Amino acid sequence: MAAVNSPHLIAPHPVLDALHKLYLDSLLQDARKSAESLEQLVYARKHHDISNVINLLRIHNITSIPIFDDEQNKFVAIVNMVNIMRFLMLKDIFNKVDQIELDQDIKQKVDNLFTLPISEVMNAMGQREFKMHHKSQPLVDGLQAMASKENVYAILVSASEDKTKMFSDIQQAAILTQWDPITYLLKFPFMKEHGILDYPANKVMQRSWITFTKKDDPNQPSHR
Numbered sequence: 329m330a331a332v333n334s335p336h337l338i339a340p341h342p343v344l345d346a347l348h349k350l351y352l353d354s355l356l357q358d359a360r361k362s363a364e365s366l367e368q369l370v371y372a373r374k375h376h377d378i379s380n381v382i383n384l385l386r387i388h389n390i391t392s393i394p395i396f397d398d399e400q401n402k403f404v405a406i407v408n409m410v411n412i413m414r415f416l417m418l419k420d421i422f423n424k425v426d427q428i429e430l431d432q433d434i435k436q437k438v439d440n441l442f443t444l445p446i447s448e449v450m451n452a453m454g455q456r457e458f459k460m461h462h463k464s465q466p467l468v469d470g471l472q473a474m475a476s477k478e479n480v481y482a483i484l485v486s487a488s489e490d491k492t493k494m495f496s497d498i499q500q501a502a503i504l505t506q507w508d509p510i511t512y513l514l515k516f517p518f519m520k521e522h523g524i525l526d527y528p529a530n531k532v533m534q535r536s537w538i539t540f541t542k543k544d545d546p547n548q549p550s551h552r
């Protein structure tokens with residue numbers, strides 16, 4: 329996420345002060361208790377074909393999956409169903425199918441497309457730095473990452489005691505989605521004690537605390 333100039337930062341608030349005292353480890357432990365599937369990370373390898381990755385998503389009923397690169401011996405990306413569907417939808421076979429083509433010819437072209445490695449989808453996603461988080465980081469870091477353009481829906485968090493191995497320690501990695509902090513914060517005592525959950529929707533959505541620049545469109549979500 330791009331650095332934000334101090335005049336544009338969100339005004340201090342007791343809720344933010346409380347969140348800064350929480351760490352990703354708290355969220356990680358809560359998610360693992362509430363979702364047994366997080367005990368063992370579901371992931372794919374960079375050379376796996378697209379159909380294999382789609383099957384993993386379907387079998388495990390998930391929408392995002394981390395990608396591990398054997399050559400670099402580390403996680404390099406998170407691919408979700410939207411990334412895959414966008415990649416497929418832009419291919420000519422799904423847009424300009426000649427009606428007089430034989431069905432078998434079309435089927436073969438589709439089969440060939442699904443046998444491409446998932447790295448082709450990653451390339452279509454564009455060059456972006458993959459960020460992996462450690463359990464010792466503040467919870468706010470994870471929330472900001474999931475709100476940025478780099479990670480729209482999920483982040484990968486390591487519980488490894490050795491930070492130097494966090495990118496390659498598959499056994500200590502877990503994927504967290506936007507639902508995890510929501511369910512966690514709904515149970516967070518501070519939220520109830522201070523009536524945060526009782527805020528009217530129009531107050532929560534009010535954006536007057538942002539000072540817009542000429543580059544910002546007030547009618548669109550701000551990257552800040």
